[in-house]
Amino acid sequence: MRGGIVAAALAVVTVTGCQGVDVPAGGSPSGSSASAPGDGRAVSPLDNPDGTKPGLAAVTSDAGRARARALIGKVATKGRGPKTGYDRDEFGYAWMDSAPGGIPFSHNGCDSRNDLLKRDGQNVRFRSGSDCVVVSMTLHDPYTAKTIEWTKSRAATVQIDHVMPLSYDWQMGASRWTKGKREDIANDPLNLIPVDGPTNGAKGDAGPATWLPPDKRIRCSYAVRFAQVSLKYGLPVTASDKRMMLEQCGG
DSSP, X not given: OHHHHHHHHHHHHHHHHHHHTSOOOOOOOOTTSOOOTTOTTOOOGGGOTTSOSOSOOOOOSHHHHHHXXXXXHTOOBOOOOOOTTOOGGGGOSTTOSOOXXXXXXXXXXXXXXXXXXXXHOEEEEEOTTOSSOEEEEEEEOTTTOOEEEEEGGGGGGEEEEESSOHHHHHHTTGGGSOHHHHHHHHHOGGGEEEEEHHHXXXXXXXXXXXXXXXXXXXXXXXXXXXXXXXXXXXXXXXXXXXXXXXXXTTO
């Protein structure tokens, strides 16, 4: 019996030790926002205007939803232009660390995909000898409310969503930008969220009028984040997209 007790104690120490080598993702929760189910770290976009804090927590209070509508109301509208000439390479290679416009996380020695996995993941583990390359983590996906145990060997199970899709950006005015500005929006953490891969694939380049996250509780937050990207980069949205964004926040 005593041997069994000692073995159990050693097992506890071993598990604790393994957890201790994980390097946790950065960021802290916002005290004023409710979190998505299962993720106490997620921050409301209203409290995260530069996208450097983790997750996408729901906007639940009446005051928060009023703030959200006011923000969305500032977004300009116009018709969606042609996709002529669009190519992913027009926004730089994925996922570059050298975007020139001083966006958060740029030029830190780690590519933007891994920056985002570190930002939003929990129980993050890195490749041996690296403090950049994430090889496994737990992701609480805001779009579906699923908890995903991700490993690099199954990389496509988590994809980085461009909230404002790059081809949408192109059609709404980015075709006339400098290459550097396109590289900024493609790698700006404000416009990037790690999510369930198949869900991201289903979104494609849709705007909010034709695609919203499956978890209805997060849709106002998604609309806010779409608006934040639009306003930062001076990109309009279609009138139908803006109406849908307002609707998600009670407008």
